[in-house]
């Protein structure tokens with residue numbers, strides 16, 4: 178019978194096909210030494226499992242499954258469909274993806290397939306079925322892993338097969354009526370009117386900007402096609418291998434916008450995510466923290482699995498910074514603090530050959546007599562010590578609304594400025610809340626908002642009427658709603674909401690903007706009114722009139738000099754704020770401090786810009802996580818048992834510079850009697 182997942186699983190991708198039998202034996206011995214209890218097997222094994230169309234080679238995988246089982250290691254078994262073998266693309270070059278300017282993406286790397294190809298889908302489902310039939314009862318099997326990072330390199334394909342699939346998708350969306358599509362796409366503009374669906378194409382490279390709604394729908398379609406590939410494999414696995422959970426690894430991180438993971442999450446038995454730091458960015462733990470909270474949002478608040486991250490450097494950024502001592506453990510604990518029930522890595526053993534040979538692994542090229550290996554062993558010990566947190570989750574009173582469709586719409590071309598980036602405000606508000614020790618959920622606008630007292634709405638460019646109504650209802654019921662600029666501008670079809678900006682939120686906010694006044698590159702303006710003196714802002718200002726709101730802060734200079742920059746309006750039992758400019762970090766900090774005070778949100782003890790403090794809550798118990806990124810020790814007033822050291826703490830926890838701590842609180846939720 179298949180086995181459950183380990184409580185707080187530890188391990189990584191295992192690619193034994195790259196190594197000899199002797200190495201496999203050493204691998205298992207070292208995995209045991211490091212406390213590895215879950216490996217992801219077979220991600221890129223298609224060519225090994227099916228070396229020719231009618232020849233199957235399962236012997237090596239049987240051996241691996243059996244020996245891992247004997248070593249007490251459970252398996253997250255991949256369906257191996259991530260990268261078609263050369264025989265397939267050689268035989269059927271029509272499965273290869275094509276870029277918007279007509280270039281074929283050839284085999285030789287990975288993921289060389291068109292997400293809409295029925296041929297690819299047939300071959301993939303045959304492989305998936307064969308694996309499910311063979312291993313569904315294997316005692317090592319804990320989890321199925323569909324494909325790998327769907328859409329990582331082939332999210333958008335513009336080939337003729339994709340074009341036909343896009344038309345089918347559009348017919349469904351627009352009631353098979355081209356007049357409805359014409360309306361939605363605003364084709365009265367630039368003579369774009371279609372009189373038959375057959376004339377419609379993906380937004381291939383054009384003399385100038387392609388129709389924005391065509392672009393937006395193509396992004397929706399592309400995400401849906403990839404999700405369909407997941408669902409098709411998942412359904413095979415559910416049928417042939419019932420009772421074994423199915424996942425696919427997301428890429429929730431700043432670099433990845435293509436897949437609508439907040440919708441995808443509903444289709445997975447358990448969400449898993451891959452996260453890689455941006456090496457060039459100082460303070461990358463903040464982007465990590467935001468992404469981890471967003472991953473919990475994709476999982477609907479349930480625990481999730483960190484499927485991949487790196488022990489140290491990656492190989493695919495221009496300059497690949499090695500992690501500093503302790504950084505890997507801090508990164509791992511930040512994910513766990515925000516709901517991860519597994520800490521897995523790419524990959525077990527650093528490769529000798531291939532494009533990823535300079536990517537770090539649990540076992541480095543230099544072997545076990547290394548600081549890296551010792552940290553891996555230490556991480557495993559830490560995870561064992563805090564294992565009791567598995568299954569618990571977060572309970573927060575602040576939420577950030579996040580929507581991939583708004584992201585896509587917001588960053589299309591032909592906008593007032595190229596400098597509005599969708600995740601920018603969301604991450605900055607999250608950073609400021611975290612620095613105050615306020616936990617925050619990152620959720621889709623359609624989520625139930627009733628338990629939130631502070632609802633932040635950063636750059637929600639595209640909104641439905643339902644979202645606008647839900648936010649008004651939340652404010653009336655007592656929430657404080659905070660909307661930032663370039664929100665509520667268009668409807669689902671990317672049509673401007675008329676009558677003054679921000680159309681969807683004008684009434685709620687009590688403001689009316691008649692014109693955007695974006696700033697030039699490098700231009701800064703001053704804003705006064707927040708406690709503590711003037712702050713600077715850049716990127717965005719607007720010609721804003723008060724229509725029921727009061728000004729909290731005002732522009733001192735720049736094109737909006739004298740006009741409100743931040744406004745507030747009491748609404749029912751709550752309030753609605755508008756932030757009409759891009760405040761600098763100090764400005765965001767002051768605004769957030771004021772909001773947190775006004776709303777009286779709980780601040781976890783000891784938090785600061787460099788000390789992450791978060792809480793997981795379970796049945797009758799809670800755990801405070803402290804991740805100290807500072808070069809000074811951190812002091813945290815908490816009572817309970819610190820699990821990493823096993824020590825009791827009575828209000829005076831000291832976490833060493835660069836260290837981590839997890840305290841089972843003396844009273845659940847931190848309320849000491």
Ligand code: GLA
Pocket residue numbers: 325326451453485491492523533536
């Ligand atoms: C992704 C992939 C892995 C590997 C890593 C390298 O996450 O899923 O196969 O390529 O990137 O960072």
